[in-house]
Amino acid sequence: MRARLALPVALIAAISVSATACQSSSGDGAAGSGGKGTPSAASGAADYNPTPYEKIKDGGTYTTVGTFDEQGNPFNVNGTLTATRVWAWYNANPITFSPTGEVQYNPDYLSDVKVSVKGGSQKVVLTLNKKAVFNDGTPIDWTAIKATWKANNGSDKDFAASTTDGYDQITDVTRGKDDKQAVITFKGVYPSWPSLFFTFLHPKAATVDNFNKAYVKKAHPEWGAGPYTVGKWDTHSGNITFVRNPKWWGKKGKLDKRVYVNLESTAAVNAFKNGQLDYVSAVDAESLKQLKGLEGTEIRSGGSPFEYSLNFNTKSSVLGDKAVRKAIQESIDRTQIAKIQFQGLDYKEPLPGSAVLYSFQKGYADNVSAVLKYGPEQAKKDLDAAGWKPGGDGVREKGGKRLEVGYTLLGDDALGKATAGALAAMLKPVGVRLVIKKGDDADFSNIINERKFDLFLSGNRSMDPFGVRYLCETYCSDRESNITGAGSPALDKKIRATTEIADLGQQTVAVNRVEKEALQEYAKLPLFSGPSTYSVKKGLANVGATIFYNPLPETVGWEK
Incomplete structure (x- = not known):
């Protein structure tokens, strides 16, 4: 990542x-x-209105400013924050972090995680959910872990990887007791290993050509997984709509739709004031002044x-x-x-x-x-x-x-x-x-x-x-x-x-x-x-200043 x-x-x-x-x-x-x-x-x-899943209503739309970037692969050297955020809405999110940085494992992808150190070398065993599959039907198994490692470890310089740090300390990724278990062996010890597998690359996306070029202004939802998938990806306007994924095996997404609208920051503030957006960044003192006190909204600010x-x-x-x-x-x-x-x-x-x-x-x-x-x-x-x-x-x-x-x-x-x-x-x-x-x-x-x-x-x-x-x-x-x-x-x-x-x-x-x-x-x-600092419509759950926390897409929605 x-x-x-x-x-x-x-x-x-x-x-x-x-x-x-x-x-x-x-x-x-x-x-x-x-x-x-x-x-x-x-x-x-x-400050993000943390709300339990069962207290979020089914249905509704969540609309913010955003668009895809030229390079949509977050592992690529040209991947950006925007690309990473968009990616998370239609790809696997097996490992996340709490606001202050504690590691969280998503049971819809990982049924068990074991970390051990023997003879000075660290071993991580990931047991994947038996139901987990990419949207094209390919199982999410040990080969996805291996593909993610191979593309990012620097052994093949043709992969334009963002960073090889950590991946280059892995000596091997092998099949465990069955295809649904990956055994990751490190040279020495790597305490921050969870940052390496925040998401998985589809094995087809882990060829040099696809890693570097396939996600350029394209989504490839068939290589994704999760509660949402691409509904509409408008390369002309830059707007994106995600809808519920009928192939998802895990916890159902609460929203009917997640919409990104491509707007400049000044236009975004005006769109929020007009009720067209549900959430907007306060980019400076002037925009914060405009956003404070709007009926039906609140300011959420944190680290x-x-x-x-x-x-x-x-x-x-x-x-x-x-x-x-x-x-x-x-x-x-x-x-x-x-x-x-x-x-x-x-x-x-x-x-x-x-x-x-x-x-x-x-x-x-x-x-x-x-x-x-x-x-x-x-x-x-x-x-x-x-x-x-x-x-x-x-x-x-x-x-x-x-x-x-x-x-x-x-x-x-x-x-x-x-x-x-x-x-x-x-x-x-x-x-x-x-x-x-x-x-x-x-x-x-x-x-x-x-x-x-x-x-x-x-x-x-x-x-x-x-x-x-x-x-x-x-x-x-x-x-x-x-x-x-x-x-x-x-x-x-x-x-x-x-x-x-x-x-x-x-x-x-x-x-x-x-x-x-x-x-x-x-x-x-x-x-x-x-x-x-953000201005948010009241009732929007699990959105705001989250520091290191990236709420799982299925947990975002509107309070009952």
Whole structure:
């Protein structure tokens, strides 16, 4: 699963409001919309009207904004958060997590799960529900587990897999006592194994060609499974309707229909106000103001597993100099950036200290503050020492080259513009000229994949609670997902060594230690996280700010 889904800030904002709070004079505290005192952690609260299955009425329609993306396979490197959410409505959901990250097994797919460690190697035995079949009649058995592993383990580079982490530690997937049992053997121990099998690939979808191309603007409901299947998939409008699946063997879906309508965020707010949508994100203070107090609706707000960072392209000519990267980070008042992003939102949290764990999670440490202090005067000294001298117009120079750094800004979002302007204002006094380069949201993948940026602000949404699993994806120098290009083989070795620690608590301690070292590359600066805030029609059950919880489709509906 692509559990850390990268998106440009403008697109993430359309999914979830994030906010930070209370400015400190040093710039090292929390930021946001005022008020006294700063909490020690971001919100870990969930707010989604949890309702037992038997108290949800049969029937009704649930309509929200959403559409399929170009690539609908969530395992693919180009899969996105949107693709993952749509996928879950017509494909298997065997493993989910509670809001705070406890593992939950779905008995409609898994009748038994056993985990053991012998001789230092972990074995996971999954016994699959005897009734479980894909919609085309193919049994969901050990071959589906093996197909999912084979496509994602990196042994065949032609599979454009999002991440091989974890899958590459599996040495084999074999048939157990019968076809309905899969025996998964690991090299060493992998505590976060549930994140690997959140869903199953149909064996037919696990060929190179199908894995990479079959789900491009196509659904393939025949390879899916679950209480719902595709009713209408309109590639022209981008609208999708899911209906009850007559081939489903498990707990019946409560809704008659689940509808996604393809709308921009501003249009979505208006559609919700007109009663056309049942649920909408409050993307900023203005939309929250419009949505508050609407008759028959309520605001649901809670914690958010989003992390937004400023990425430095270490392969660009000017940012190849670590001293320049460090000086830029020292010049950025993260408190002010967060305050701009979330002005008018009533929320507080400390500034983020990690790119892999959230402050509401067990084992979190503020690794950023351990290696970086906000200090423009120190930044000037660092640039002086590196040979960058102030020029006549205040912009520093070295060897006839001016210290000009590009900042790639996608879209026409007002908050994005304000953030870019603030960064330029922060860097100017230390002698760095920020050159703002405009692009379209559609350019996101191209900019990331080809590193066409100096500085770029983007975010990740964690789909599971095992942030320590993604240390390599974030920081290893030989991973495409490390968009900064920073790191070294020596650091990569230390990062990969953390995956061999059996105890999750001890592994987290090691990850914090190594992340401090990775952050001293000064190539990634976590900026803000924040809450998820939504306006929802009253009576809508199991929908809202769920943190790591993805409610099973059959449990979503309207209270009796």
